[in-house]
Amino acid sequence: MLRFLLGRVTLILPTFVCVTLASFLLIHAVPGDPIEVRVGEHGIAPERLAMLRHQFGLDQPLWKQFLDYETQLAHGDLGNSVVTHASVWDEFLTLFPATVELGVCALIFALVVGLPLGVIAAVRRGTAFDYGLMGVSVTGASMPIFWWGLMVILVFSVFLGWTPVSGRIGDAFFVEPWSGFMLIDSWYSDDEGAVWSALTHLILPTIVLGTVPLATIARMTRSSMLEVLGDDFIRTARAKGLSPLRVVVVHALRNALIPVVTVVGLQVGGLMGGAILTETIFAWPGIGHWLVEAIQRRDYPVLQGGTLVIAVLVMAVNLGVDVTYGFLNPRIRK
Numbered sequence: 001m002l003r004f005l006l007g008r009v010t011l012i013l014p015t016f017v018c019v020t021l022a023s024f025l026l027i028h029a030v031p032g033d034p035i036e037v038r039v040g041e042h043g044i045a046p047e048r049l050a051m052l053r054h055q056f057g058l059d060q061p062l063w064k065q066f067l068d069y070e071t072q073l074a075h076g077d078l079g080n081s082v083v084t085h086a087s088v089w090d091e092f093l094t095l096f097p098a099t100v101e102l103g104v105c106a107l108i109f110a111l112v113v114g115l116p117l118g119v120i121a122a123v124r125r126g127t128a129f130d131y132g133l134m135g136v137s138v139t140g141a142s143m144p145i146f147w148w149g150l151m152v153i154l155v156f157s158v159f160l161g162w163t164p165v166s167g168r169i170g171d172a173f174f175v176e177p178w179s180g181f182m183l184i185d186s187w188y189s190d191d192e193g194a195v196w197s198a199l200t201h202l203i204l205p206t207i208v209l210g211t212v213p214l215a216t217i218a219r220m221t222r223s224s225m226l227e228v229l230g231d232d233f234i235r236t237a238r239a240k241g242l243s244p245l246r247v248v249v250v251h252a253l254r255n256a257l258i259p260v261v262t263v264v265g266l267q268v269g270g271l272m273g274g275a276i277l278t279e280t281i282f283a284w285p286g287i288g289h290w291l292v293e294a295i296q297r298r299d300y301p302v303l304q305g306g307t308l309v310i311a312v313l314v315m316a317v318n319l320g321v322d323v324t325y326g327f328l329n330p331r332i333r334k
Contacts, residue, residue: 012315019311020073020304024066027303030295058300069304078305083297088305092287097180098168099286102278103271105202106210111264114214118221123248125226133218140215145274149208149281156204163200166283170197209278213267220263224256265321269314 053059057068072079078088121133157165168182169175173194175185183202186194228234229252238247276288283289287306294302 023304023307027300079301081302082299088301092309095287095290099275101181102205105206109206109210110214110217114217115221118218119225121222122225137215137219140211145277152204152208163204168201173197205278205282205284209274220260224259225252228252228256261324262321265318268317272310
């Protein structure tokens with residue numbers, strides 16, 4: 001197991017270097033100068049502009065900027081924002097709980113709905129329910145998030161008026177952000193109705209962000225269950241007179257979850273990418289909304305640091321999934 005773990009960790013190092021290089025080059029390929037964007041259309045004196053460019057190292061050759069950036073990373077420094085001058089790491093830690101809260105709720109929604117649907121579709125293979133579920137799954141996985149988010153807002157917020165449109169909590173509530181997770185903070189606040197307000201603000205973004213992983217999990221669960229239901233040990237369990245529910249849940253589902261665990265781990269990267277659009281549509285103050293604003297402002301340190309930290313988190317989650325997969329299926333370790 002140690003050799004298996006070391007092999008997976010070794011693969012992370014070149015991936016980390018490639019991510020830093022790719023993010024650096026792609027961000028610097030975006031047209032525009034962060035200093036000129038910062039000063040606005042009024043402009044400043046050329047001497048002042050040259051001084052600011054030198055202050056942030058933007059007057060250096062691209063290879064020199066990359067080496068300085070790598071040296072900075074080696075010391076654990078993500079730099080400071082060109083616009084706010086605040087530490088990128090501090091801003092990330094302030095906004096990251098909002099993204100985690102939204103991503104966890106979306107993943108829970110996808111698992112709670114997707115797993116049972118996939119199991120039922122496999123058990124009722126070839127029925128109208130099966131075909132209908134697969135059609136809905138393909139549709140859900142194919143819908144662009146920005147279109148789906150706008151449609152959900154139009155129906156449930158504008159026409160029906162059931163849920164708020166944007167934000168994390170109503171303007172009438174003031175909740176001390178001691179943990180950064182609005183559901184937790186509102187639970188311990190003294191404002192009556194704060195929890196309900198935070199929950200209603202979370203419903204639509206959760207559905208929009210969780211739709212794609214829900215469809216993927218449902219399809220993978222169905223496929224894995226169909227494979228397991230045809231194995232000999234399932235026929236043996238049925239021959240022993242076990243109830244259909246016990247055969248499906250205890251024997252079949254447990255073995256079918258192995259590939260589903262891998263898919264769930266891969267969905268973390270998709271959730272991070274989807275969070276950028278979801279947070280922008282719903283004005284959710286998280287990492288995605290922060291990065292979109294950084295793109296508009298050409299804030300290179302924020303873009304580089306935020307992208308790098310997200311990539312490291314995705315790699316760490318995938319490493320955890322690989323290790324879990326190795327425990328569930330010992331053959332993988334060999």
